[in-house]
Amino acid sequence: MMLNEETAIASGALPVAEFRDHLRLGTGFADLGAEDAALEAYLRAAIAAIEGRTSKVLISRDYTLTLAYWRTAESQPLPIAPVSAVASVTLRDRAGAGTVVEAEHYRLIADLSRPRIEPISGLLPSIATGGTVEIAFTAGFGAAWGDLPVDLAQAVFLLAAQYYENRLDGGITGEAMPFGVMALIERWRTVRVLGGYGGARG
Structure with a gap:
């Protein structure tokens, strides 16, 4: 991570x-x-x-979380809170080529203690072997x-x-x-x- x-x-x-x-x-x-x-x-x-x-x-900033694996295929916790928005989820293959996951495939659970992203239905998209996923999001109590x-x-x-x-x-x-x-x-x-x-x- x-x-x-x-x-x-x-x-x-x-x-x-x-x-x-x-x-x-x-x-x-x-x-x-x-x-x-x-x-x-x-x-x-x-x-x-x-x-x-x-x-x-404390003060809102933008972050990118890069993972080699999902925590589980049903839910991925975010390490800081509060999270106000997820800007994008991008899958990258071993060579670094990226594919943006459509926003209708996941949702933000904006829990103050353990925010996370979850699939709308089914499972989170697979991460290629040797690849990564990048989650771009905004966190903070406000600007x-x-x-x-x-x-x-x-x-x-x-x-x-x-x-x-x-x-x-x-x-x-x-x-x-x-x-x-x-x-x-x-x-x-x-x-x-x-x-x-x-x-x-x-």
Whole structure:
């Protein structure tokens, strides 16, 4: 299984001004732009860390999941949530030639914990021996910061604030998350589904 992030979070979607207020920083300094760039970096790092712990995508982005085998011929879990749309399913043979599966042959089950694609009827299409399937989809709570659940947004601010406070001690590190952050994200944590094991071969 290989999951690729195809699009990044736009700078405009990050709440730099709100985070500045959260830290109670002043404005009007000559180096405000440089400081805002640092605050944005802390927010991105906190988002990445929380997404890694929860398997939830906070700000919507496009992804491509590549598999050698279906999990089962009746259902293929997607490793992150929430998933809002599946853009395409493409079968590739050993040589890399692709065939797009018609959208009427599968559907998205947009479960918040374990989203998946399933066949409309019968089984998912066979993957050729030595080939792969590519699933292009969009995941995230929404395109804007205001689309996030309040507890996850607060967790990002708390963790980004820790990164900011430790900036003179080596900056962003692999230290354990603060208890308050863990408490906020606990209900969102899901055991990660490995989408490429077992299942139906072509």
